[in-house]
Amino acid sequence: MDAALDIPTPAGGDLKTQIVRFVITGAASGVLDLGLTLLFQHVLGFPxxxxxxxxxxxxxxxxxxxxxxxxxxxxxxxxxxxAVALLYLVTFVVQVGIYTVLSRTWDDTVVWSMVAYVIAQGTATVINFVVQRMVIFKIR
Incomplete structure (x- = not known):
């Protein structure tokens, strides 16, 4: 049990360990995501x-x-x-939707694209962690 939240602790360890690992993983994955997004949008001219x-x-x-x-x-x-595929479908719609709306609202610059990315990614990250910890990684 995780005393702070009074919920069973998954096999991956306590909440603090999972959050730290999730953040490290998310940061590395986010660098890849953002790098490819900016490359394809601002260098290669993709929508x-x-x-x-x-x-x-x-x-x-x-x-x-x-x-x-x-x-x-x-x-x-x-x-x-x-379950992960369904979660990622939801977070895909949320993330791409927020990014697209903000990108079309603001100037089409790398700086504003990065701000839009952070907002979209942050929203999806919270949804992702909660659903993965509470549901997906309890599935056997």
Whole structure:
């Protein structure tokens, strides 16, 4: 049990350990996501939604693989994979939607793209952690 939240602690350890690992993994995956998004949007000229989609898919795939093995220490599971796919579909819509709306609202510059990215990513990250910890990595 996690005394602070009075909920069962998953196999990956206590809440503090999981949050630290989740943040480290998220930061690394976020660098990949943001780098690819900016590359495709501002260097290669892709529309913002397409650039963000490419960044999201690559960053999210990396994050899932690391979080499953390191953060939550979960064995492979088809049920878990399906649950993650559904969660990532939701966070994809949330993240790309927020990024696209903000990108079209503000000037099309790298700075404003980064601000839009941080807001979209932050929203998706909170949703992601809560659902993964409370639901997905408790699936056997």
């Amino acid at each position: 913002e939604w397409a650039a963000k989609s490419i960044g999201f898919v690559c960053g999210t795939t990396m994050a899932y693989l690391i979080n499953r093995r390191w953060t939550f220490k979960a064995d492979p599971s088809m049920a878990r994979f399906v």
